[in-house]
Amino acid sequence: MELRHLRYFAVLAEELHFGRAAARLHMAQPPLSQRIRDLENELGVRLFDRTRPRVQLTEAGALLLEHVRPVLAGVDGAREAMRRVRPGEAGVLRVGVPPDTGPPVLPTLTAGFARRVPDVLIDLHELTTDEQLVRLREGELDAGVVRHPADTVGLESGPVARRELGVVLRADHPAARDGGPLRLRDLDGAALVIFPRAMAPRLYDHMLLICRDEGLLPGSIRHARNPHFVHGLVLAGRGVHLNEPPATPLPDGLVWRPLEGAALAWQTSVVWVPTRHNEAVSAFAEAVSEGLAAAGHRLVGAGVEARPR
Known part of the structure; x- marks a missing residue:
């Protein structure tokens, strides 16, 4: 049983509406529906009654919610405690980068970030695009460097850099x-x-x-x-x-x-959850653009560039 599935369940139990719950979770509705079905299959019970005009908790769902709420509150409390003990105003910026990031990118990126926000440490994680998107929505990353097209519903994006293949x-x-x-x-x-x-x-x-x-x-x-x-x-x-x-x-x-x-081209940008944007995320996006430019990528604007014809 994954923590993120329990969080999805709790939000849906509060909203009793798949569309509103998906919007709160910064994700599309079909993946949310699938995760809820996965949780029901794992537990062997039906958590929501979907046959009525409005989604309703079943008896099993109401019982699970009683157990889930203190678990999520404890996790959120632990995360907040860790934030309070981190050094500097923003502490540590947790970011993801693609596994095949070229050697010229990282030195320029890290140096550019340190120059912009010297009091913040950067914690780099080697993650695929989809791994980053999951961790961003779960609050385990502050920003990610992803390849487009990707499922970035509910996320904001920095300038896109293009590199022909x-x-x-x-x-x-x-x-x-x-x-x-x-x-x-x-x-x-x-x-x-x-x-x-x-x-x-x-x-x-x-x-x-x-x-x-x-x-x-x-x-x-x-x-x-x-x-x-x-x-x-x-x-x-x-x-x-x-x-x-x-x-x-x-x-x-x-x-x-x-x-x-x-x-064919790599189209790469920094993405983040809008509510978690801050000065450090902006500095990271600028440093990534700098690093990608040093490796031969060219900036093409804030949106993903259409395929050339």
């Missing part, structure tokens, strides 16, 4: 021989090595849709998140990999080639 492939691949930009259709039928969908479902689906529209239908798809494993698969002839220009030299036998038309 190319392809990593074996040096002896026929498409790599002339050294120039490639078209995605030139790779049609090749196996594709890509991050697992669970890391960022909307981004994953978006990338495969663009590949299809641009003439690349993968012969197969293999999933990998560790860069060494990714490169090993490509070296072994098990596929090609879409990514930004490498910050460090690739292993012998691999090359990176740009793609024509800039159809």
